[in-house]
């Protein structure tokens with residue numbers, strides 16, 4: 001038992017990303033404690049509101065079968081889960097048929113950010129001790145992974161995680177796309193597979209630093225990062241690529257809706273009150289991205305569109321594909337990549 005336990009701790013701490021860590025935690029709990037259902041839930045905090053996402057869930061089916069359920073927003077979260085997230089306390093509920101539902105809080109930097117939910121036929125005291133220990137190991141390791149993946153100033157994903165996160169997102173979209181309800185409609189299949197990558201750059205940021213100091217510049221970056229987190233969906237990826245440059249990857253959607261969404265965001269930036277700075281704007285370069293593209297090529301394309309936006313007045317949104325179609329810029333050649341991923 002002791003050796004198995006040590007092996008499971010090794011397994012949990014061997015992982016290098018949050019998704020694998022969650023998978024290891026759930027399989028370890030199932031291996032040592034054996035439950036009917038184990039799920040990890042997260043509070044996404046959209047516009048200051050509690051929005052709960054089920055990150056991963058394992059359901060035990062008859063005949064030793066398992067069902068892994070993927071990411072999904074929980075439309076009507078049980079009140080116990082909400083209480084657990086709000087109070088950061090363990091909540092246990094026993095049903096008349098002996099089923100026990102237990103919610104254990106997950107905290108990061110002393111703030112509850114999620115919960116682990118266990119459905120069982122009731123846990124013995126040693127099982128409860130083990131479960132709590134696994135959850136604490138998970139929490140400690142999560143905070144290390146979180147720090148490695150995040151930009152220190154804004155808390156957004158950092159540039160080093162770009163390739164890995166993008167690959168995960170596109171692989172997931174490819175799976176969803178194959179499962180999609182349009183198997184015989186190639187037009188809709190094609191549309192469904194198209195995500196978008198945006199490169200966002202603050203206009204004349206140097207002037208802000210030069211006029212009001214670096215601390216004010218940092219404050220502007222922080223506020224903009226907060227706005228992006230609140231405005232875009234939790235499933236979209238937001239990276240700080242360095243300085244005043246951000247890269248966003250959006251879930252598949254059509255051209256009109258992404259254009260409208262980004263234009264509204266630019267309006268939000270224009271109307272936001274930043275300290276000292278009266279008005280601020282951003283320039284944005286966009287490009288399509290599909291699971292078959294090289295991330296570096298798409299970055300280069302968005303960068304070209306951004307450069308065009310900067311050269312043509314700033315406070316503009318430009319789509320690479322449109323600029324090519326209108327012959328306003330030259331087609332990207334594969335050899336000309338000059339963006340570093342790190």
Ligand SMILES: Nc1nc2c(ncn2[C@@H]2O[C@H](COP(=O)(O)OP(=O)(O)OP(=O)(O)O)[C@@H](O)[C@H]2O)c(=O)[nH]1
Pocket residue numbers: 153201202203204205206207209213214215216217218221242243244310314
């Ligand atoms: N406050 C602050 N400034 C930063 C940070 N990282 C980079 N910068 C500054 O960002 C500025 C970027 O300036 P430029 O690349 O010339 O761009 P810009 O002034 O925004 O001009 P355009 O992009 O052409 O509109 C430089 O002054 C950097 O020193 C940071 O973390 N904090």
